[in-house]
Every structure is written in C-alpha cells, then in structure tokens.
Amino acid sequence: MNWFDNVSSDSDQPIAPACLYQGHWRHRLHAYGDKVLCRVVIDVAEPRVVAAQVVENGLIEDLESSTLEDLNQAMLAQEVHLNPTAWGLAPCAMLPIWSKPTFTESQIGELERIQGYLIEASEESVDSVLKLRDQFLQGIGMTDQDVHRAVRQSHEYGKGLRKGGRGVLS
Known part of the structure; x- marks a missing residue:
C-alpha cells in the first residue's frame, strides 16, 4: 500500500x-x-x-453516529472493503455532494496540526500552508467545504470535542 506522506514532520x-x-x-x-x-x-x-444516509420512501436522512458505527461494523464483517466492486460499489475520487463527512482521530490530529501551522504562518507563508492543507484534504478525498460542514455541525460528524476541549479545528 502506498502511504500518503505526512504533512507535518512531527x-x-x-x-x-x-x-x-x-x-x-x-x-x-x-x-x-x-x-x-x-x-x-x-x-x-x-x-x-x-458517510451514509438512509434513502427510503422518498426521505433522505443522515445516519446518527451510533448507527453509522453499526453500519461500519456490518460492512467490515462482510469484508466489503476487500472487494467493493463485487458488492456493487463504484470508485469515487472525492466525497459525493450529498455526503456529510466523518474523520478519524488521526485525520483530526493532522488537520489540527496544519491549523497550528496556519496560525503561526507569516503573511508570506500563509498560501503555502493553505496549499499544504488542500493537498492533505485531497489525499483523504475531501475538500475544505467538507471540513466546514463538519465544523459547523461537529456533533454529527465525529466524536465532537476531543481531549483538551479541541474540536475538529479549534
């Protein structure tokens, strides 16, 4: 497996x-x-x-975090991730517009680290830090718009506040 080079050295x-x-x-x-x-x-x-939504009887609703975790466990138990096309799933380069993203703890940590770089950046280096952030987000199949949706409604897209009171992007 090819590993995405970490954005930060720490x-x-x-x-x-x-x-x-x-x-x-x-x-x-x-x-x-x-x-x-x-x-x-x-x-x-x-x-x-x-990301997941229920699509039944003309209604579309995002799954709550506990139901999303149940769905995740069910799909992993069936080993869907080993051959997703055999289960009728199609590859996509970025999250679809309908989806509401969730992040892993390591992804949140990396986004917080980049946010720290942005806070510390001089006027001359802000653009390079933003470019770094965009490259990281693209690497995990997301855009800054996905992050903004998650930040605005963080209770739905992850574990909410983390140790030390930090959310997705403090």
Missing part, C-alpha cells in the same frame, strides 16, 4: 490516502426492523464508512 503515524467507493447497501437500523436502503461512502484504505 507525526509518527502515516495517514493512508483515501480510496473511496460509493453505492447502496441494505442495513437494519434496529434489531427487529427491516433492512432499509442506505447510500454509503466507504474508504477501503482505512477501512471505514465515511
């Missing part, structure tokens, strides 16, 4: 580039409920479900 864990697939999956939201149709985005490099 991180000891490389972050894999995203390898995103999107498609549909039937998932049971409740123990005794019927399976419902969900549209999903899975990153097979992590592997984890990055």
Whole structure:
C-alpha cells in the first residue's frame, strides 16, 4: 500500500490516502426492523464508512453516529472493503455532494496540526500552508467545504470535542 506522506514532520503515524467507493447497501437500523436502503461512502484504505444516509420512501436522512458505527461494523464483517466492486460499489475520487463527512482521530490530529501551522504562518507563508492543507484534504478525498460542514455541525460528524476541549479545528 502506498502511504500518503505526512504533512507535518512531527507525526509518527502515516495517514493512508483515501480510496473511496460509493453505492447502496441494505442495513437494519434496529434489531427487529427491516433492512432499509442506505447510500454509503466507504474508504477501503482505512477501512471505514465515511458517510451514509438512509434513502427510503422518498426521505433522505443522515445516519446518527451510533448507527453509522453499526453500519461500519456490518460492512467490515462482510469484508466489503476487500472487494467493493463485487458488492456493487463504484470508485469515487472525492466525497459525493450529498455526503456529510466523518474523520478519524488521526485525520483530526493532522488537520489540527496544519491549523497550528496556519496560525503561526507569516503573511508570506500563509498560501503555502493553505496549499499544504488542500493537498492533505485531497489525499483523504475531501475538500475544505467538507471540513466546514463538519465544523459547523461537529456533533454529527465525529466524536465532537476531543481531549483538551479541541474540536475538529479549534
């Protein structure tokens, strides 16, 4: 597997580039409920479900974090990440417009590290730090718009506040 070069030199864990697939999956939201149709985005490099929505009876609704984790576990148990095309998923370079992103702890840490660089940057180096951030986001299949959506509604897109009271981008 090719590892994405870390943006910062003070991180000891490389972050894999995203390898995103999107498609549909039937998932049971409740123990005794019927399976419902969900549209999903899975990153097979992590592997984890990055975003998912229920698409049933003309309604579209984002999955709550606990349901997203259940869906993630179900797809990993079926080993969807090993051959996503066999399960009807198609590759995508970036998150689809409909998706609401989630981030791993290491991705949040790297974004916070870049944010620190941005705060410390001189006027001459701001553009290079922003370019660095954009390259990192592109590497994980996201854009700055995905980050802004996650920051505005952080309780839906990850674990919320982290140790020390830091959110996605403090």
